[in-house]
Amino acid sequence: MTTGELSPELRQYIGRVSDFVEGPDEVNAAMVRHWCEMAEDANPVYTDEEYAAASEYGGIISPPTMLSTWVYPRWWPPAEMPPGAGPAQLDLPLGDAPIPAVIGWTDEYFLPVRPGDRIRYNTRLDDISPLKRTRLGAGHFITTTNSYYNQRDELVGTTRYVLLRYRLDD
């Protein structure tokens, strides 16, 4: 149920694309191993150097599902980037709907990602809905797409997020 039209203030964000943000670490075998431990994933192209070297990849690759992890911000110190750079440029004035919930997450993988790669990404705001009543509370559905590139400017994959920004019902 729609409770109103999208305000011009919010509508102007649709189609905006952020600057690029580079992941804090190059792709590396240690973080790949930590991921495989988490999921108990024994795929040898992720963790067995000898097997991976003889495979079509010629060496270890990252699990494709790790893609967004490679650009996750460092925990400390605070990222050295201009205030508002990256996805923060797309921060919407949604003070009345502060709580985020991931509703949908669609990855597409185009190229293998390997130790030594440097991954960077930008975010496009694809769509934002008018305020709607949902099971969780009143909120906006926000669709964004991250595009991930390696150091050769090759598009290695994308993530399309559908996020609900909502407020609890009174």
Place this chain on the structure above:
Amino acid sequence: MISRELHWEDVVEGDEIPAVSLEITRNRIVMIVSATRDIFPLHHDEDFARAAGYRAPAVATAFLQGMLGRCLTDWTGPAGKIRRLSLNLKAPTCAGDTVSAGGRVSRKYTENGEHKVDCELAVVTQDGTTTVAAEATVVVPPGGGTRQAGSD
């Protein structure tokens, strides 16, 4: 070590993709935060999670992707390539749950010279709640070790 090597010719629409199961222990909560780098308190802080209306800390979506990805390549073997993985989050997956990820083959086809399989997957908790409904497209190499004539 994964020894199985699935061939595209052997896939039948409707085939079961065997489920993998993991218990979301406190240790695993720590491993998930560490491996995904997602330190948002909902994923590890009980007080924060309860105040936000959750029954317990809810795992990062990236963990569910990792588990579904593992389910797919456990099934195909290491030559399988995940091209697309789409998650529809139905309910939180929380600390204390034991979850299974599995599914079935929905479609088999060739496209741009690649041998593809579409899959319908789900993550289900111990009490039968589906927390994630997912779709995936995987490239599964044909058998014989050589490209098949006319496969393009």
